[in-house]
Amino acid sequence: MYQFNYKKVETIEEAVNELSANPESKILAGGMTLIPTMKQRLASPEQLIDIRNIKELNFIKEESNNIVIGSTTNHYTVASSDLIKNKLSSLSRLAEGIGDPHVRNMGTIGGAISNNDPTADYPAACLGLGATIKTNKREISADDFFVSLFETALEEDEIVVSISFPIISDSIYMKFPNPASRYAMAGVFMSKNTSEVRVAVTGASENGVFRWTEMESSLLNDWSKSSLEEVKLSPEGIMSDIHGNSEYRANLVNIMAIRAFEGINE
């Protein structure tokens, strides 16, 4: 690992000031992606700003039919929260399936979405539920937040404060984990309420998480197995690597969508 400065901050304001003062800084939350990346010298920030001690970023609450989660809340806390289990179990189950227990004790929701790894789980939940991401400056809808691989709408001096998920009980996340790494090779987050169907896909596209709009309109038009099976994901633009080519991955997405649909109907 290359040498860097380390700064622990106690408030959001302090974190933002540090970020503005040194644009080569990186925010350190759980560090479950950042530290392994730095170990491999794939990242070499000049300074780490440790935000894990900012108390106001660590919370889970219910607010006007939304579950609001502070950005430094770790995956274990989300997975084991009774409030989320009762109101939005799709999100508890997603959190329960991230990494392994030790990673879940450290990794945070804010870190996961700010990194926007194309195989991460949380971005699918944000898009699949139509979440709103609150930062120190503004509120960003999930539809505008995830830009491309490892790229978000966050500006250089902007940090995620909380994520607000609408409580949609007809929602589910289905993923096909890579048998070795356990990252999603294909993950589908599906939700359905009276006016909208959302189908978000992670792990598959060369451009990161995306909404599968063709599937959404087909299911909104007619919530049935036949309209589900009419739509097939095109392999174009789908990742192709040692673990599976684009045809294989596109088919996995189709299958995860079927499982999600069946799961919601159960």
Next chain:
Amino acid sequence: MSLVELEINGKKISQDVEERQLLVHFIRDDLNLTGTHVGCDTSQCGACVIHVDGKAVKSCSMLAVQANDTKITTIEGLADGESLHPVQEAFRENHGLQCGFCTPGMIMAAVDIINRNSNLDEKIVREELEGNLCRCTGYQNIVKSILAASEKM
């Protein structure tokens, strides 16, 4: 350098560390507690699992500076003098190890699993061992050991 003050296995430590030093290297090289192992370079194997403020974490994926002001338990801190911790005893009784390299991480993970789950069964134990790799045992006796220990804790 940054000052790190923490408590490890009941002992208070105050020491300057290089910011980039991993917690596992601090524990092994500076504190000479070599029971915590490094088995991979990719955060996958779990040989380095320790407890920080009661939670199981991978000490290879954490900086020593992040552990400032925490309470740490490593495998050396489990036994009570000469009497083994119930999980250590169960690993011995049930032949839960062969080469022993993964064992410190396995046992620290097992204690955490048992603490978090009141009704353990084989399925839960196997799922919970997601982050700990063993190349010898095929996990059978590790699972058996953890289930046996959970009866006694």
